Amino acid sequence: MSIVIVGAGQAGLQIAESLRRGGYEGRVLLLGDESFAPYQRPPLSKKYLADDMADERLQFRPVEQLTKQNIEFRPLTTVTAIDRAAGEVVLASGERVAYEGLALTTGTRVRPLPVPGAEHPAVCYLRGLDDAKRLRSQLASAARVLVIGGGFIGLEVAATARHAGKTVTVVETLDRLMARAVAPVVSEYFAELHRGHGVELRFKVALTAIAGNPDGSLTATLSDGSTVDADLLVAGIGVLPNQELAAAAGLECANGIVVDEFARTSDPRIVAAGDCTWHINRRFAAPLRLESVQNAVDQGKIAAQSLLGNAVPYQDLPWFWSDQYDVKLQMVGLSQAHDSLVVRGAPESAAFSVFYFKAGELLGVDSINRPAEHMLARKLMSLGISPSPDAVADTGFDLKTLLPAP
Amino acid sequence: MPKVTFVQFSGSSRTIDVPTGWTLMEAAVQNGVDGITAECGGGCACATCHVLVPAEWADKVPAIRPSENDLLECTAVPRTPQSRLSCQIQVSDALDGLTVNLPERQS
Numbered sequence: 001m002s003i004v005i006v007g008a009g010q011a012g013l014q015i016a017e018s019l020r021r022g023g024y025e026g027r028v029l030l031l032g033d034e035s036f037a038p039y040q041r042p043p044l045s046k047k048y049l050a051d052d053m054a055d056e057r058l059q060f061r062p063v064e065q066l067t068k069q070n071i072e073f074r075p076l077t078t079v080t081a082i083d084r085a086a087g088e089v090v091l092a093s094g095e096r097v098a099y100e101g102l103a104l105t106t107g108t109r110v111r112p113l114p115v116p117g118a119e120h121p122a123v124c125y126l127r128g129l130d131d132a133k134r135l136r137s138q139l140a141s142a143a144r145v146l147v148i149g150g151g152f153i154g155l156e157v158a159a160t161a162r163h164a165g166k167t168v169t170v171v172e173t174l175d176r177l178m179a180r181a182v183a184p185v186v187s188e189y190f191a192e193l194h195r196g197h198g199v200e201l202r203f204k205v206a207l208t209a210i211a212g213n214p215d216g217s218l219t220a221t222l223s224d225g226s227t228v229d230a231d232l233l234v235a236g237i238g239v240l241p242n243q244e245l246a247a248a249a250g251l252e253c254a255n256g257i258v259v260d261e262f263a264r265t266s267d268p269r270i271v272a273a274g275d276c277t278w279h280i281n282r283r284f285a286a287p288l289r290l291e292s293v294q295n296a297v298d299q300g301k302i303a304a305q306s307l308l309g310n311a312v313p314y315q316d317l318p319w320f321w322s323d324q325y326d327v328k329l330q331m332v333g334l335s336q337a338h339d340s341l342v343v344r345g346a347p348e349s350a351a352f353s354v355f356y357f358k359a360g361e362l363l364g365v366d367s368i369n370r371p372a373e374h375m376l377a378r379k380l381m382s383l384g385i386s387p388s389p390d391a392v393a394d395t396g397f398d399l400k401t402l403l404p405a406p
Numbered sequence: 407m408p409k410v411t412f413v414q415f416s417g418s419s420r421t422i423d424v425p426t427g428w429t430l431m432e433a434a435v436q437n438g439v440d441g442i443t444a445e446c447g448g449g450c451a452c453a454t455c456h457v458l459v460p461a462e463w464a465d466k467v468p469a470i471r472p473s474e475n476d477l478l479e480c481t482a483v484p485r486t487p488q489s490r491l492s493c494q495i496q497v498s499d500a501l502d503g504l505t506v507n508l509p510e511r512q513s
Binding site for chain 1: 428435437446449480
């Protein structure tokens with residue numbers, strides 16, 4: 001018998017290896033639609049784009065390491081349908097592969113720019129390694145870079161482009177950076193950081209049209225009527241879950257493939273994990289979709305357990321990170337619902353954390369250049385220990401003393 | 407190519423050829439060495455690639471930078487004078503023959 005995994009990203013690889021570690025002895029097929037072996041995506045907007053990283057350093061494992069674990073990895077393999085009645089997936093080649101268990105780790109795709117002229121060849125997106133290769137090569141010959149979207153991807157690309165000496169403009173429709181993820185004090189810190197490096201930030205304007213110029217460059221028109229000339233436009237305006245395959249097979253979908261706290265879809269033989277899932281995490285009342293390494297890895301483990309017949313509930317703490325210039329932003333928990341916050345340390349010192357509370361309970365922490373505090377916050381939160389806002393505000397108080405004795 | 411040996415807490419060991427310029431963490435992960443989690447992918451941000459470098463190699467490995475020093479306070483198994491994060495150790499010819507020990511756990 002076989003377990004088939006559709007999607008060879010971080011979640012897919014995690015499921016394959018967790019199945020083997022869990023003692024599964026049947027066939028494990030890991031199907032990827034890209035030409036590459038499973039690779040890490042986070043460096044694509046950072047080190048890889050800055051051109052000091054070879055392709056093979058992105059790979060999680062050489063393919064031989066997968067073979068050694070008896071994981072059959074197939075690149076360039078697209079699944080076109082799931083035949084649930086027959087218990088088979090249908091490949092683009094027409095081949096049918098039988099499964100006893102199926103995992104969907106189909107990830108996301110970029111949201112395309114909804115404006116006229118978006119098909120201009122100087123317009124790039126960043127999601128996969130092919131995108132990164134194209135962006136890296138176009139960045140090398142560009143002098144002026146226009147970034148659409150002041151979120152993590154846009155800002156990481158902006159920082160890399162600026163570091164390479166490009167003229168960089170970032171356009172954001174909201175009034176601050178990373179607005180959906182962080183508090184204004186963090187947005188403001190990063191706005192000053194980017195401005196200090198010479199990036200022009202344009203808030204509360206949207207891209208409305210792109211026109212090509214005879215020299216191969218483009219002119220972007222913004223909603224206030226102004227124009228920006230650029231040799232390269234990079235759009236980072238969000239992603240869409242790849243749920244069409246699941247939906248066509250009759251699996252329940254919302255903003256992602258719907259799974260329960262055990263990563264099971266509405267068909268008990270089919271699990272899903274990673275960016276593509278609209279999932280339940282026991283820590284939170286409402287279902288959610290997360291785009292992160294943490295979710296891919298931790299939910300992947302849960303999905304593998306379900307395929308092995310072990311119902312382990314998903315309750316891992318979410319965490320994220322972003323590198324911009326030499327600044328490391330690390331986040332733990334989900335802070336959007338906070339009603340108060342405490343800044344520990346001084347933003348002027350370029351090393352501080354923001355602790356978010358709701359009704360006095362710690363929801364999450366954003367740390368800027370304080371990796372040790374981030375790790376400590378993760379330890380506290382995973383143990384259910386919530387320091388008081390007063391304790392957090394007192395920089396003389398060592399938060400580590402709240403941990404139980406080892 | 408420099409050879410580096412990883413010794414598991416259980417005592418089993420593996421010796422790998424590491425391309426110069428790679429980090430110890432990358433070499434371990436790429437070769438499927440158990441016991442190195444490296445959940446942040448090498449960003450000096452998670453303390454899950456903790457290794458112990460024997461004293462006789464201490465002056466051959468790169469010096470500990472402040473960010474690594476801070477994180478070494480957060481390892482799952484408490485740090486010792488030999489503790490390092492393997493993502494911060496770039497392999498050079500001077501490290502040919504290095505043996506590092508892995509802690510009991512990373513998280």
